[in-house]
Amino acid sequence: MPISIVQAFQTLKTNLEIADLQAETVSARQQNVRKVVGDGLSVSDSFLTGSYKRNTIIAPLSEADMLRSSFLNQGIPQSSDV
Numbered sequence: 001m002p003i004s005i006v007q008a009f010q011t012l013k014t015n016l017e018i019a020d021l022q023a024e025t026v027s028a029r030q031q032n033v034r035k036v037v038g039d040g041l042s043v044s045d046s047f048l049t050g051s052y053k054r055n056t057i058i059a060p061l062s063e064a065d066m067l068r069s070s071f072l073n074q075g076i077p078q079s080s081d082v
Contacts, residue, residue: 015059016058016059017059018057018061022061023057026052026057026061030048034046
């Protein structure tokens with residue numbers, strides 16, 4: 001049975017959406033990266049960009065396009081400062 005254009009686009013949209021568990025996993029991973037970088041370096045500012053930030057990640061989820069840019073303070077802390 002033929003489907004309408006609206007139904008076809010709805011099916012396409014549904015097929016491209018990532019599952020809630022996948023979204024939670026990507027979120028947890030970017031937070032972990034942020035924590036590791038922040039714990040190891042003296043970060044004055046940072047921002048997130050990519051499909052994760054824009055909410056445009058599509059399925060199947062093989063990787064998330066995520067870039068965390070960090071701006072470091074003047075010096076990198078010595079091991080005794082960390």
